[in-house]
Amino acid sequence: MRITGYRTLTTVQRWGRPVGDANGVYPDGVIAVPIVLVETDAGITGVGLGSHVEIEAIFAAIEGEDPRCVTALYDRMLRQTFKAGHAGPVFGTIGTLDSALWDIKARAAGEPLWRLLGGRDRRVPAYASGLDIGLTDDELVATYQVYARHGLRAAKLKGGLDVDRDRHRLALVRDVLTEAAGGTRPGLMLDANECWTRKQAVRHVREIERTIDLTWVEEPVRRWDAEGLAAVSAGVRASVATGENLTGLEQFRPLLATGAVDIVQTAAVWGVTHFLRVSALAHAHDLPVSPIGTTPVGLLHAATSVPNHMVSELQDLLPPVGVSADLSVEDGAFVLGESPGLGITIDEVAVAAAGHRPDAVPADGPGVRPAAAGRRLLAV
Template sequence: MTTVQEWDRPVGDANGVFAGGTVPVPIVLVDTDEGITGVGLGPHVEIDAVFAAIEGEDPRGVTALYDRMLRQTFKAGHAGVVFGTIGALDTALWDIKAQAAGEPLWRLLGGRDRRVPAYASGLDIGLTDDDLVAVYQVYAERGVRAAKIKGGLDIERDRHRLTLVREVLTEAGHGSRPGLMLDVNEAWTRKQAVRHVREIERALDLTWIEEPVRRWDAEGLALVGRGIRASVATGENLTGLEQFRPLLAAGAVDIVQTAAVWGVSHFLRVSALAHAHDLPVSPIGNTPVGLLHAATSVPNHITSELQDLHPPLGMSLDLHIEDGAFILGDAPGLGVTIDENAINAFTRGPDDTTAGTPNVRPEQAGRRLLSVADHDHPGQPHRLTPHGHTGSPRTRPGDEVTHTVRR
């Protein structure tokens, strides 16, 4: 099935904006013959083919089953949303295993401390200055002292918005220096990245720059890292250890990231690989609950992304935000409860996923000479078209996609 995250405001990045703030959240539910249901958050593309690798198996053998799912997709490949499907099923299996053991997943995985440090991430490129300040004041009230804003289209605007967020967090922290990060979602060329970040660093201490160039450009990421003071963070869109190895070998990444939808087993393996290179790891995602549990068990976790303070529609989580951290609960498994009736009763579909939204790379990405302010729609990101005018994202109502997987 697919539920939604209702932000009640525009959310997006340099590639586009969901103007209505309604973002799809796919869910996979896996049943066992013992009556336990595991919850996985991620795509369900090619799920019948992938599920064949684990159907009828004992879910407690989750690590071996993860490898069976990878082998199941050997010829066609397991990248992209297929990898997300594997990750969703993997997370559901971990949930089942921990429920069967009667323990929260963080405890089953060997975690000692249920507290997972967080940074605020508002997907905020479509916000006005006043709205930006208001959003980060809410994060600051929860004790969060580090924040990542979206940018990459205008140096002056990025510097101004980072300064606004710094002031909010500094005031809330009684003068202590906050952590500031900038995420540009692969919007730049190598030279643009160095020039842009250096200009920002004239006035601000930037903790990391996220995805400054294309995700696979190991040489380019390393070049950017050598040309700036900030750390380079990337990895959320990499699927499989084979995609991380060239970046690590080139010294191209300082903060190793993984996306929540890629699953628990993937995160654990990437964390071990990063630890072997003395690098920290940081989970990414709107609802990274599986990786929060896993983060308690690895030695090199640094911080996890906190997006919306409210869970997706029809979902409750056994965790809360306190003193700048996720505090995990004691419910067996992931601590995720799904209200299928609430999800099925929702009639308004998620925002359009075509051009003008974060899911589609703009034609001019990486080839913008100048940025152009959108004077007609100041709440939307700056976007340069070939004729110098700005475009706005399109939205339309749509039918909810529901697809429940029960085995």
């Protein structure tokens, strides 16, 4: 079997409400979702959800190769980009192609990827994550009531701009999940998306912890600030979670060496091979891993095969337009199906009809760091 070509598509995730974080909000809740289809001479097409920036140059590393040699091809793609650097969306393109190759490998074997990777239990514990900073109190409660009806008993809220507001919103969600669980205390997490300084992070979290028990605080300071993350971890009761924006094992090493991270995260868009390697590195430090992403299908399959998976992020309960996956959400967990590969099906007619955002990044969206981030004197 040989890789013969690729095609790129872009669909949208339609949340039906504002979504965002401390850095910005998409008021219409419409987010572009790039797709890559990798084709083979055996008639098997693999699906990858994620970036296709610089894909022509990166694809040259795998064209004509046997797609079943996935990990070797992953390293070929890294070598292909080492001069210009493989961070950011370029690393995302490598991860997208990598996920598509794993899809092909499992489809060729006639097995779901979770079984091919050695998983036994197809249930992957989940927590609710509504990208909810732009919601009113009533909208917030209604949103998490829907998650609760699917058995979710842990939730991660976006925050970081106003400690009183964050505490109030966390209490609202706590009450929703507690009632749904018959009085059992839920897990609560707060994601600041790198908007604080070290001291701001400690003061903000410690104030919340007067009345709210936080499981973790996510990305309290800049992703690369190993000393700062370690200082926050030492200064609060909650665990520190980070890693979704780190690209490559070399970026994790200083954080692990300084005890800067308690929950190791990886983003779905960085691919299956990256997740497996980060999980092994974290396991060597006795740390749990937790995948992040809107549609983290590949990492859900991979999570079944690693010994240190803790919980995976569940964002929107509906997939992107034109995308379907053989999985369900039941009793607080993703339940993977028996379809070969990732179990993803693409309806190209629906994708074409969906329309998508222009390539320009909105100046006030969550993808652009505000000029005042980390320098705010008062809440905004």
